[in-house]
Amino acid sequence: MIDFIQMIVSGIAVGSSYALMGLAMVIIYKTSQVPNFAQGEMALISSFFAMMLLTTFNTPILLAFFLAFVFAILLGCFLEFAILRRAKDPNILGMIVITIGIEMVILGLVSWKFGADQKIMPFPIGPYDSFIIGNIFITKLEVLTLVTALLLMIILFLFFKYSKLGLAVKATQQNSVAAQIVGIRTNRILMMTWGISSLVGAVAGLLISPTIMHPYMMWDPMLKGFAAAVMGGMTSLPGAVIAAYMLGIIEHLFGGYISIEFKSVVAFVIIVLVLCIKPSGLFSRHYIKKV
């Protein structure tokens, strides 16, 4: 029983970082129909930027994080403005290829600049500091991840529900021509969603960086986040979050009870099965394509 609770707890903690990546994916996909494969690498370069500030320039940690977040937002806006907007014939394959291209460029730059070996992020909380409640271990980092993820989700929810900007984003997502007619600058909204999503990704990246920090560190969370987003329906924010926690928990339970070896791939098997049964994800209305 203790094992079971322990696995659930660890699953939820891991699921939080998947959830953040999934959210970032969904935010972009909803507005611009781009499945953003560069999401992980955008987070990666932001985390490495923070690390560079901390180690080379000895910036205070809060300032470094703040600058990293600003950097992430600017990076997202820049990529949308300079590359995605210039695409001539935006079909889905073209967008996938462009974002994969961005991903490879950023990956190449980061591993050129910082090298491909494991780095140490000077984070105030070490990866192994932990609480023990009863017989359950939970690291402080996991608690921090969970709390930050929940806070961020609430902020995003409030932002999209109540703020004027959030409503404009929603309007653009639902019908961009109509949004343009009522006076929303949809181009700017697009740019802004890229900024927001890059910020969400960067938060995930910074929370992952104390445990692993090398140029490939974001691949697994990114793919799992993407998987969660697809499982949740790719257009539903709560769907992505729920699917991410489900994936995290299932992964840990599978690792604990069935086979630790195949733990990292079970998410994809689940995805394929879910997509076979419900092709547009668990939490989205089925879309009907018109001829």
Add this chain to the structure above:
Amino acid sequence: MDMKRDYYEDVQLFSSKVVIFWFAILIAVLYLFPLFVDNYYVYVANYIAINIIVVTGLNLLVGYTGQISLGHAGFFAIGAYGTVTLMAKASFPFLLALPCSALIAAGFGFLLGLPALRLEGPYLAIATLGFGLTITQIIGRMDIFGGREGLHAPDITIGSFVINTDKEFYFLLITLTIILLFFMRNLIKTRVGRAFIAIRDADIAAQTMGVNILYYKALAFAISAFYAGIAGGLYAFVLKFIEPEIFTLMMSIMFLAMVVVGGLGSMMGAIAGAILLCWLDLKLRNILDVPYIGDWLEHLSKSWFSITGVSNIQFIVFGSIMILIMLFEPLGLYGVWIRTKKYWRTWPF
């Protein structure tokens, strides 16, 4: 661009005697060139030929049928491990083991193609991506496939010939490549190929015309996987040694990049893309030895990046090529070729 006046003109393999003449010369050059060059260039040619086979198959799926696959490294791995295992453990002859393992890959492709009926865009991308990752993980954990240590490829014997050098293997490989390319070119011009193209252009319209979408989508996946399987089986003998770490997601991405850079829906484009990216891949590994560019890069690296040299520069170059191609010439190298041709044909107008 060239007007087709009847059906037979559309389906014929060569459009004129001139084309046949040049084609014969090309074949002759391909067969004769290993006699005059170093072993290294033969190795490069083998590497490129294998990528051409995969990319031709992937092009059928992505360029002609309009599906996305980010899991071709999985089929590639099935082909490689299947061939080596069948030869080493079940003592199949090479010429039987290769098609058998390719058929296994095709079977997996068919299975993956079935859910593809209802999936599109990001859903299909993640499903195929998941397949590719899962296959390599499973292969890497099974003892019959050598686990993490990998497998050594045995020698190939065909009849009484033993093939164990790169040059000998080249002749086998180039023959297979030419056969497969011919088959693909024929396939696209038949009823099946037209069905694929119809699905790409408008699947619902194709369905109304009587194309069985479920069957043809799955068939496209199967054929594409068959090509990847053949190529994988051959790749095992180029490397002489296979391990699960070779067949990564990056490999699938590279295959897709080759198709896209070459030009979607054109065989010549796919071949050109494979040649260009493979050549760049091998060249960029020792870019610092290239005069001028190497010095400049070293200087740039030392003043702005790291002092240890340019390790992953091929990612930057490939990524930039992918972005630029998509932004400025979505038809890829084939589009550039068409435009050049048109320019010269209509010159000076």
